[in-house]
Amino acid sequence: MRSDRLHETLLPKRLALPIFASDALSSVAYAPDEILLMLGIAGGAFVMSHSWQVTVGVILVMVVVVASYRQNVHAYPSGGGDYEVATVNIGPKAGLTVASSLLVDYVLTVAVSISSGVQNAATVLDFVRGREVVVAVVLILFLTAMNLRGVRESGMAFAVPVYAFMVAIVGMGAYGFLQEFTGNLAPAESAGLTLVPEGDETITGLAAGFLLLRAFSSGCAALTGVEAISNGVPAFQKPKSRNAATTLLLMGTLSITMLTSIIALSQWTGVKIADDPASQLLRNGQPVGEDYVQHTVIGQLSVAVFKDFEVGVVFVSIVTGLILVLAANTAFNGFPVLGSILARDGYLPRQLHTRGDRLAFSNGILILSGAAIVLVIAFKAEVTALIQLYIVGVFVSFTVSQVGMVRHWTRHLRLERDPKARARMMRSRVINAIGAAMSGTVLVVVLITKFQAGARYAILAMALLFALMLGIRKHYERVSQELAIDWESDKPLLPSHVHAIVCISKVHKPTMRALSYARASRPSMLEAVTVDVDADETRALVEEWERRQIPVTLKVLASPYRSITRPILDYVRSIRTGNPRDLVTVYLPEYVLGRWWEQVLHNHSALRLKARLLFTPGVMVVSVPWQLASSEGAERDWIDMPPIPGSVRGGGGT
Structure with a gap:
């Protein structure tokens, strides 16, 4: 109603x-x-x-x-x-x-x-x-x-x-x-x-x-x-x-x-x-x-x-x-x-x-x-x-x-x-x-x-x-007080630099979309980051990166305990520590699943990383979705919904 x-x-x-x-x-x-x-x-x-x-x-x-x-x-x-x-x-x-x-x-x-x-x-x-x-x-x-x-x-x-x-x-x-x-x-x-x-x-x-x-x-x-x-x-x-x-x-x-x-x-x-x-x-x-x-x-x-x-x-x-x-x-x-x-x-x-x-x-x-x-x-x-x-x-x-x-x-x-x-x-x-x-x-x-x-x-x-x-x-x-703006002391300041990081695990379509979107935003510095949890897979990734001549620096983070989230968090915090006025933007390529049972077949590492990054000051998290074929039906259901009377449906983003 x-x-x-x-x-x-x-x-x-x-x-x-x-x-x-x-x-x-x-x-x-x-x-x-x-x-x-x-x-x-x-x-x-x-x-x-x-x-x-x-x-x-x-x-x-x-x-x-x-x-x-x-x-x-x-x-x-x-x-x-x-x-x-x-x-x-x-x-x-x-x-x-x-x-x-x-x-x-x-x-x-x-x-x-x-x-x-x-x-x-x-x-x-x-x-x-x-x-x-x-x-x-x-x-x-x-x-x-x-x-x-x-x-x-x-x-x-x-x-x-x-x-x-x-x-x-x-x-x-x-x-x-x-x-x-x-x-x-x-x-x-x-x-x-x-x-x-x-x-x-x-x-x-x-x-x-x-x-x-x-x-x-x-x-x-x-x-x-x-x-x-x-x-x-x-x-x-x-x-x-x-x-x-x-x-x-x-x-x-x-x-x-x-x-x-x-x-x-x-x-x-x-x-x-x-x-x-x-x-x-x-x-x-x-x-x-x-x-x-x-x-x-x-x-x-x-x-x-x-x-x-x-x-x-x-x-x-x-x-x-x-x-x-x-x-x-x-x-x-x-x-x-x-x-x-x-x-x-x-x-x-x-x-x-x-x-x-x-x-x-x-x-x-x-x-x-x-x-x-x-x-x-x-x-x-x-x-x-x-x-x-x-x-x-x-x-x-x-x-x-x-x-x-x-x-x-x-x-x-x-x-x-x-x-x-x-x-x-x-x-x-x-x-x-x-x-x-x-x-x-x-x-x-x-x-x-x-x-x-x-x-x-x-x-x-x-x-x-x-x-x-x-x-x-x-x-x-307490939340209201923290969010209130003191216009005399809280003057909006632009960050000194925007350091963009694209988290990747392999070279595929979601990775390339995230890289393209990050480059289009024109940050001060852009690099791709991967975590070395398997030496053979990491070596293969680096070789393909160089062979494809992708114009973005790839940085490999060591992880002796095979954790994906911790090395990235430590790296992001190190950037912030050295340059407090710098802004770090982390791009996370994600693929969208359409069926409930497909959720259990994937490890959702991007979701866990996103949850941890949200608690890190000075860090912006950008999700870059890639819709799999199974999600297209759900997307069509949303698109085919009747418009609300008096409103205009617009496009815009994912």
């Missing part, structure tokens, strides 16, 4: 919602499970009495965070998101902290979402069980391929499953509420079981409070993905900020509605799930044992709500599995954009800043895919292990960016004199201040409750990435 077609890839709200909100919406499929599993450690009575409290806490945080990020997208529509907010208002180190946390979180989003989808599929698809890692890797590769096709194309492909999930969960909730109010709601399959505390000991006091905090921190996984919209504002159609803010509001409303309905239905139907179901779940006073299959909360609710409608159960199961897989698509859109911005600022390799031939940030997509595959393999696609590393990064970015927004409004209030504008800014500052306080509180809770369980590895990854990006920035700054 041509660069001037970039506007065609911009997203309307109907496509932006499934692309950027799939992560946040998909968390509804596992956040209720995490809340109930954590509360279940204290027994069934504890779940019934406290699940609402935890859910209300999660919803309150979500409302504040969504409201805060609506301020962000209006104030910073360039797509830098939390990174830009933190960098501009707090400083580069704060921005880099946010960036490292978000990059780690995006990788974990892909790993957790794909692993969760695969584990859900394994409960109904026998061929997946035992092959979770392989299936997860294949799915990541599939998402990678789809996103390499372009943002709009991937959005169109994934929009239907995401909207189907919304319809399934909202529809199940509405129908379940209707059944509850009419007295027709059936109990869940686990309603008849008894959930006992882990270890058969009642948890009270500080232990109970700590357990509530753990359940709250696990439920806050429902907030992941909110920041993706603020990072993706440039991908929206105009007016970008307003469309992004509307999409944020839709996402928050849907997430809260679905989470509330699932928790309410789970209480009404008596859903019971346990971290160790074999021992914690009792049937008639006896443990259910290892043979018991514990289904997810949504799985149990779909059976209870659609007890007389099997199609509904199947539909909910299929779209839930799909949304868990497609949730990773949010990261595939957020990570490359953030990587591009960081590359623009010199914190990541510059290859991440450029778009691919489909106008997607292809390099960022490939790096995200590779990192997620490594995590899936390392943790064997186990959600329980991966989830402990999750959400730390996103709440670091939430907290820092909201503090940055408070400073943003404070700075603007010093300059603003219009009463209406000041009132609007003060209202926005209050919203962001509340968001910073709540996000910071959640971050502390997450760090306390999940540090030993695995969050420390995520923090370590963020620290390493932070140090790596600082090192990359320092490298680019």
